[in-house]
Amino acid sequence: MDLAFVQSGLLERFLDSDVISAEKVATLLKRRGVLDGTPVFLEEETQMPVPPLCEYGRYLSTALLDETTLKDYGRAVRRLDDHLAELGSDVLSAVESDLVSYRDHRTRWQGKPIGGSAWGKESFVQDDLYGFLVDRGVLTHRPARVAARGRNALAPRVRSSMDIRHLTFEQYRYFRDVGLGGQLPNSQVNPTFRGWSPLRGRAGSDIALGSGTRWREWSTVLLPEIGLWPGMPGGAAEFTVQACAKYGKDRPVYVPEDAVASADLFCLLERPDIVRRAARGLERKARDLFVVGDVDVAGGRVRGVMDGVVREFQMSAMDPKLRRITVYEGEFGLEALTLFVCRGGLMPGADAWKGYRHRAWTRMTELADETTPRLPSRRWRWHDLRHTYALRLLTYLENLMDGEEPDLQARRRRHRSYLTGHIRHNPLLIVSRRLGHASPETTYQYLQYTDDLINEFEAAFSGWVGDDEATYAEIASHALSGANGGR
Template sequence: MHLFSVDAALVQRYLVSDVLSGAEAAALLERRAISDGTPIYLDDESMMPIEPLNSWARSMSYADLEASTMRDYGRILTRVDRHQAKRGSDLLGATESDLVAYRKLRTELQRKPIGGSAWTKESGLIDQFYGYLVDEKHLVRRPVRLAARGRNALSPRVRMGMDIRHMTFEQFRYFRDVGFGGELMNTHVNRSFRGSAPHRNRAAADLALGSGTRWREWATVLLPELGIGDQGADYGAEFTVQACAKYGKSRTVYVPSDAVDSVETYCLLERQEIAQAAAKTLGRKHRDLFVVTRIADGQVRGVLDGVEHEYEMSAMDADLRRITVREGEFGLEALTVFICRGGLMPGADSWKRYRHAAWRRMQDLRDETTPPLPRKRWRWHDLRHTYALQMLTYLENQMDGEEPDPAARRRRHRSYLTGHIRYNPLLIVSRRLGHSSPETTYAYLQYTDDLVNEFEAAFKGWVGDDDATYAQIAAHAMRAARQPAEVG
């Protein structure tokens, strides 16, 4: 079985057929509401569509899932199919023992077994797939029996909580300045440093921590959203994130002035040189790019595939942002803040590579002055966790001072819930993080009693190179909370 995925833009540009033109095929996909990323399963020999797999894939497209999510789901089902082929069967002929064997392979026997959260995703999809087959009468019953309390043989053995990993001040500075910035522990330049774009990567760390956003949100941010060059150093930036947010949930993101300053430093010292070197390459690719001609009032207007389009910036997804460019001093220039040598936004694999390289430098340069490093490698998402914990702790202390007694702190949270809901630190942080439920944010409370409480003020001196304090983030959040709630 071969796996492909839908990409309407590629079809329109490159499909050559006597039966159907690329434009006609793209129009048909749009008419049928088949989204990009929808898996396509073809037979190994005949290259004909395989049913009911493609019908199931179409149902996912109608569920309005993200393209990356559907590609992941397509790969999961392909792995199960290959496992079944080795056992002389197929997906429709799977038995409970087949799927239990697959679970054991993935979680125990393969060279690098997957963890509980990854298996939760796979088992959930497998269960959903066979539920679809039963609903559509392709199977009489699911291959895996339902046991007590709704569990089955594919369910994870342990219910996984949030894997909250955060940094202390010293750890963050070591991560940012030594790992990314090419410095030594004494703040001197490391002459043996061979990393690329240190100012970009340091700015990324500052932006991720200062805004508390997810990777998909801060890595795709546009220059106009941060107001780079349009505002003074005393002002932060505020913009709406939606298409790049988890579940497409709209919220306002606030970036303090120190983080904006860090990004501006990168733009002045490094970004311009990268953009200049890549201008000719982008010029040759202009037909495949969204060339912006006007930016105003949170909207961009430009030409894509020879057609003029206008978008709200908040409604632009990551794929569109990646190909968005404008005419700059040296030619076409990406509109995203962060760019790589090709002139466009770095992808997930690139940011992962930068992070892994930083971790290796951190390990190589560690000595007796180095802050304790965790057993596991840092993740970009750890900066979001750090933001949440620092912010929550700071807001608590602003409400009624520091409280050394853990039991008293827990009582304090219960009293918050009975007070005015907009002033509750837990709910303020929940809104800032874009959590679907305050219950998710509540998981952070068990971590507010460790090293993060030793600092007098949240984020003091973390972002930027001055002794600025991130109390401005808390002040901004409290001002927003005091504003009258919108009606409707």
């Protein structure tokens, strides 16, 4: 079985038919509410749609899932069908043993088995698919038995905890300055550095740590949102995320002044050259872009032309796909409204940021010496900066509550305070709100790490971002002198 995805933007370029025009097809897709990314399942030989599975794709589209999720669901169904085809079966005629065989293949026998979390997502898609087919009368019953309380019997039984990984102060500065910034451990310029935009990586890490946001939230931030827009006062920034947030849950995001200053440095020294080089290419693509003509900073709205129609959007309601094609008329021509840009002039995607991080890790390991902080066995992730934010803030707020009391007394007082309902001053709930967790239960998992942090500061994140405090070279020099018996 073959798999395709709805991509309405490609119709005008490639649809060539005397029967129906591309414009009519695009209009029909919009009227029927068929979203981009909706999976379309085709017979391999005839390339004709498979009606029950295409109906499932249509059902997913009406559930208003985002494009990435729609594609993930479609790929999960195709992987299942490919395995079943090797067994002489297919999705519509599978029995329980076929699904058990697929589970064992994915989790045990394939070249790179997947873990419990990844299998949990796949088993959910299977359960959702067969529930849909039974509800629509395509099948009389599910191929797999239903466990107690209606649970999916093929789902992983063990619930894995969060993989919380955080950085110390020295580790963060080494990651930012040496890995992303291209410096040597002694703060000198690395002549072998081949990174194209070190200030972009440094600004990204400072914003990620300083705001505690998820990757899709900080990497898609717009210039007006972070305060780097004509007429705005500068300093710390506060804006609302919604369309780029997990589950679309809106919440305020605070970016400290030092992190904004790091982004401002990128805008002053590196961004203009990237924008200038890409301006001509963006002019040629203007027809496919959202060209903004008016930015209402106070109202948080932008107004411009997209597909020949004047459109207006609330900035917080703009999803990553829309943000990526949003441009305005700048000094050199069209330029992206997003803070971060790459060689093509538009916002870097997930693969680009992954590449920046991987190359940073390679530099960090190659340059490691006796002054280098202990590196973990596994490569760091951007999400580790969010974990670091959560732990630093939680530890700081708990220390404020503890005061100078002995640890045991402090813990008793702290928990009495929790039980008396002082929710406003509860460190755990404050951090939970800042991180945008759907439930405080998720934040509870950070508690086991709050006593493990090495560095204590007068205030949370003091000296972490920006360049007012010690550079990594000074930190390394101090550590080396201490190892050699110096003062």
